Amino acid sequence: MTATDRPIELSVNAVTVRYPNGQVALRDASFRLVGGSICGLVGVNGSGKSTLFKAIMDFVRPVQGEVLIGGQSVRAALKANLVAYVPQSEEVDWTFPVSVWDVVMMGRYGYMNFLRRPGAEDRRVAEEALVRVGMADFRERQIGELSGGQKKRVFLARALAQRSRVILLDEPFTGVDVKTESTIIELLRTLRGEGHLMLVSTHNLGTVPEFCDQVVLINRTVLAAGRTEEVFTEANLSAAFGGVLRHFRFDESTVQKHDGRAVTLLTDDERPLVFGKGGHLEYSRRADHEKVIEQRAEEEDDK
Numbered sequence: 549m550t551a552t553d554r555p556i557e558l559s560v561n562a563v564t565v566r567y568p569n570g571q572v573a574l575r576d577a578s579f580r581l582v583g584g585s586i587c588g589l590v591g592v593n594g595s596g597k598s599t600l601f602k603a604i605m606d607f608v609r610p611v612q613g614e615v616l617i618g619g620q621s622v623r624a625a626l627k628a629n630l631v632a633y634v635p636q637s638e639e640v641d642w643t644f645p646v647s648v649w650d651v652v653m654m655g656r657y658g659y660m661n662f663l664r665r666p667g668a669e670d671r672r673v674a675e676e677a678l679v680r681v682g683m684a685d686f687r688e689r690q691i692g693e694l695s696g697g698q699k700k701r702v703f704l705a706r707a708l709a710q711r712s713r714v715i716l717l718d719e720p721f722t723g724v725d726v727k728t729e730s731t732i733i734e735l736l737r738t739l740r741g742e743g744h745l746m747l748v749s750t751h752n753l754g755t756v757p758e759f760c761d762q763v764v765l766i767n768r769t770v771l772a773a774g775r776t777e778e779v780f781t782e783a784n785l786s787a788a789f790g791g792v793l794r795h796f797r798f799d800e801s802t803v804q805k806h807d808g809r810a811v812t813l814l815t816d817d818e819r820p821l822v823f824g825k826g827g828h829l830e831y832s833r834r835a836d837h838e839k840v841i842e843q844r845a846e847e848e849d850d851k
């Protein structure tokens with residue numbers, strides 16, 4: 549077995565990050581993830597999600613602890629193109645005159661020599677990546693002339709062109725329509741089947757159980773990490789989100805005779821999470837969810 553046959557591993561070992569102003573954004577954070585998985589990185593604003601991504605991308609250096617990717621240091625892993633980052637759109641200068649094709653080709657830089665002249669293989673891989681995200685028809689378009697969801701798809705294509713086994717996605721569903729959301733989720737599932745490891749930051753709780761098989765719950769440190777069903781408990785989420793979430797409990801039913809069950813709802817006012825009596829997630833895979841999304845997308849198309 550060669551190193552590339554082995555499932556890729558991401559280990560965050562007792563990582564503490566302190567910014568130059570003295571702010572400790574992450575303290576003693578630890579978790580380990582293995583390829584073939586979609587993992588949600590979940591926490592409130594300011595909980596350290598971006599900081600953790602920065603540590604994995606070598607933008608900030610931990611003052612304690614280490615991040616290992618495929619058993620290698622972050623620097624070595626970046627050099628070997630093991631990690632790709634799909635940014636939040638806000639971080640990019642949209643007036644910069646680059647085309648969709650140029651952006652996707654950036655994913656190939658690590659494979660080119662210093663002249664950065666793309667070869668036939670680079671063009672083939674970039675083309676394939678654009679097709680996979682459904683953006684091939686937009687290749688000539690200036691990047692600033694795309695919708696929010698289209699921009700996200702282009703950055704995802706860049707990550708695909710990079711052929712990285714670990715993909716970090718920073719809030720990929722913020723500001724995208726349901727159709728783009730389901731396109732991205734579908735693509736992430738295919739990549740999972742191909743052995744990639746995706747770490748997806750989000751503060752939109754409701755979507756997490758639908759597509760993440762694992763969750764890292766953070767608030768300046770790792771509060772819990774593991775399978776979604778085990779981590780997404782009422783107790784853990786209340787600890788992570790505190791007063792941010794609205795909390796409802798229904799002990800009585802007004803439409804039928806009460807059968808003794810109680811239901812708790814935790815909601816960020818986007819999509820509610822429903823917990824049963826034991827405090828565990830009531831349904832982690834919503835039955836027929838895809839069908840509902842398709843229907844909604846069709847309805848939007850018909851408008």
Ligand SMILES: Nc1ncnc2c1ncn2[C@@H]1O[C@H](COP(=O)(O)OP(=O)(O)OP(=O)(O)O)[C@@H](O)[C@H]1O
Nearest residue numbers: 567569571573591592593594595596597598599600
């Ligand atoms: N460059 C910086 N210098 C100093 N403090 C910072 C810096 N960047 C972030 N912080 C602080 O570190 C903490 C964690 O911030 P971080 O951006 O990692 O959170 P986040 O979970 O990504 O938040 P959001 O969901 O709002 O993007 C916050 O208190 C923030 O103010």
